[in-house]
Amino acid sequence: MRMQSTNALFRRATLSSSTLSIVRRSTLTTARGFSSTSTTNLPASLRTPTRTQPSQTIQQLPTVTPSTTRTMASSSACGSSPSSSPTLEKIPNTSIRILRTVSSVHRFRRPLTLDSRSVALVPTMGALHAGHLSLIRAAARDNHHVMVSIYVNPAQFGVREDLGSYPVTWDADCAALAALDRELADDGENLGRISAVFAPTTGEMYPAGFPGQEVDSKGSFVTITPVGEVLEGSSRPTFFRGVATVCMKLFNVCQPDRVYFGQKDVQQTVVIKRLVEDFLMPIEQVVVVPTERDPEGDGLALSSRNVYLGSRRRKVANVLYRALKAAEGAYNAGGEEGTREREGILGAARKVVEETLKEQMKMEPGRRVRFEVDYLSLADPETMLELETVDTKKGGILSGAVRFLPVEEPGEGEDLGHSGGPLVRLIDNIILPPK
Numbered sequence: 001m002r003m004q005s006t007n008a009l010f011r012r013a014t015l016s017s018s019t020l021s022i023v024r025r026s027t028l029t030t031a032r033g034f035s036s037t038s039t040t041n042l043p044a045s046l047r048t049p050t051r052t053q054p055s056q057t058i059q060q061l062p063t064v065t066p067s068t069t070r071t072m073a074s075s076s077a078c079g080s081s082p083s084s085s086p087t088l089e090k091i092p093n094t095s096i097r098i099l100r101t102v103s104s105v106h107r108f109r110r111p112l113t114l115d116s117r118s119v120a121l122v123p124t125m126g127a128l129h130a131g132h133l134s135l136i137r138a139a140a141r142d143n144h145h146v147m148v149s150i151y152v153n154p155a156q157f158g159v160r161e162d163l164g165s166y167p168v169t170w171d172a173d174c175a176a177l178a179a180l181d182r183e184l185a186d187d188g189e190n191l192g193r194i195s196a197v198f199a200p201t202t203g204e205m206y207p208a209g210f211p212g213q214e215v216d217s218k219g220s221f222v223t224i225t226p227v228g229e230v231l232e233g234s235s236r237p238t239f240f241r242g243v244a245t246v247c248m249k250l251f252n253v254c255q256p257d258r259v260y261f262g263q264k265d266v267q268q269t270v271v272i273k274r275l276v277e278d279f280l281m282p283i284e285q286v287v288v289v290p291t292e293r294d295p296e297g298d299g300l301a302l303s304s305r306n307v308y309l310g311s312r313r314r315k316v317a318n319v320l321y322r323a324l325k326a327a328e329g330a331y332n333a334g335g336e337e338g339t340r341e342r343e344g345i346l347g348a349a350r351k352v353v354e355e356t357l358k359e360q361m362k363m364e365p366g367r368r369v370r371f372e373v374d375y376l377s378l379a380d381p382e383t384m385l386e387l388e389t390v391d392t393k394k395g396g397i398l399s400g401a402v403r404f405l406p407v408e409e410p411g412e413g414e415d416l417g418h419s420g421g422p423l424v425r426l427i428d429n430i431i432l433p434p435k
């Protein structure tokens with residue numbers, strides 16, 4: 001990665017955001033938008049899951065599940081042999097079915113409809129952590145059956161992103177689901193438990209052949225605009241097309257009554273809400289579950305990609321959360337009613353970023369952490385379009401994305417993170433609720 005001067009980095013993070021401005025990097029060509037990894041280790045946060053938080057129906061939206069290019073489950077501790085006895089495959093010592101084909105999901109799903117049992121779907125890309133588990137807990141509380149999909153959907157990865165190295169932790173995921181299912185069984189407050197994992201192949205999900213990851217790839221896609229074009233959609237031009245397409249497929253296959261998504265990916269929840277509403281999908285509710293944060297206590301949102309940070313970058317990784325909290329503070333300082341100006345709110349966030357960057361740049365290359373703000377946004381909760389003022393009756397969404405560059409001059413034995421600590425792009429957000 002090209003070395004950048006302190007000034008260049010600092011300038012990038014301090015760009016004025018006067019007009020509509022999100023603070024955004026000027027190019028989208030950074031080598032890999034994301035970090036990569038392959039790990040079979042569960043994050044510590046998964047081993048000590050936090051208690052379920054109340055789910056919120058902030059927005060209605062569904063999610064998709066990933067299928068993978070992974071070296072997947074055939075050798076898994078779950079004992080899943082890909083083609084043998086597909087209707088009987090289960091996570092060992094549990095009643096959780098492993099479904100790999102669309103037809104096996106149909107066979108599983110049909111009797112539940114006849115029995116009037118409610119079914120929830122929790123779409124994931126695997127590499128499960130406590131954030132995923134909180135979605136599943138919320139789903140089990142209110143539904144007779146919970147289906148979890150695990151599919152690394154290639155269509156939502158840009159050509160220069162980390163599809164090839166996205167963490168795949170199938171065995172650990174099965175173990176986490178088994179443990180959570182036992183917890184759900186012991187907790188009398190739940191209506192249901194985990195009934196099935198849907199882990200399809202890409203051949204199953206894209207029967208006409210995978211259409212490709214290019215912006216101009218031809219094929220059957222679902223696009224949701226303009227919400228899918230801004231913010232994350234601007235940095236990742238094929239991302240929401242891939243998410244909407246795979247979610248539509250997952251919803252069609254699993255026919256859930258409710259779908260569960262994390263607030264951590266807030267724009268995704270808005271896209272899914274539009275998808276469900278605009279395509280008249282027979283989904284009763286899109287449930288958005290609050291963001292689980294690292295038990296370290298510094299506010300970092302749990303994310304499958306945090307494993308790439310390593311110890312040095314992990315210490316600074318909460319800069320986005322701190323910036324968004326400062327912006328939230330500025331919003332709340334204005335009292336209960338009226339409107340709030342964008343500059344006063346986002347200015348507080350930028351100040352935190354600038355100060356943090358300044359502190360880092362005072363340090364030696366062997367100790368400092370370099371990062372770039374991709375964007376800081378204050379947006380309308382329904383459209384994700386930028387706001388100049390926030391009407392306190394309506395609220396808004398503060399969000400951002402930061403890229404952490406690989407560390408310079410790593411020390412002897414320094415923990416660089418999985419896959420040697422490549423560039424990591426993390427997102428976060430805070431909802432400004434109506435007052």
Ligand SMILES: Nc1ncnc2c1ncn2[C@@H]1O[C@H](COP(=O)(O)OP(=O)(O)OP(=O)(O)O)[C@@H](O)[C@H]1O
Binds near residue numbers: 131
């Ligand atoms: N910290 C979290 N709290 C609550 N929900 C979360 C959290 N992290 C992810 N989710 C939700 O879990 C679902 C599956 O997400 P996904 O499998 O992509 O994990 P992820 O941690 O977001 O991964 P990535 O690092 O690739 O963004 C999504 O609805 C996502 O919003």
Ligand SMILES: CC(C)(CO)[C@@H](O)C(=O)[O-]
Binds near residue numbers: 063156
């Ligand atoms: C919703 C989703 C599972 C679709 O692949 C993915 O975008 C995710 O994990 O948030």
Ligand code: BAL
Binds near residue numbers: 125156265
């Ligand atoms: N959690 C969003 C999935 C992605 O970044 O691809």
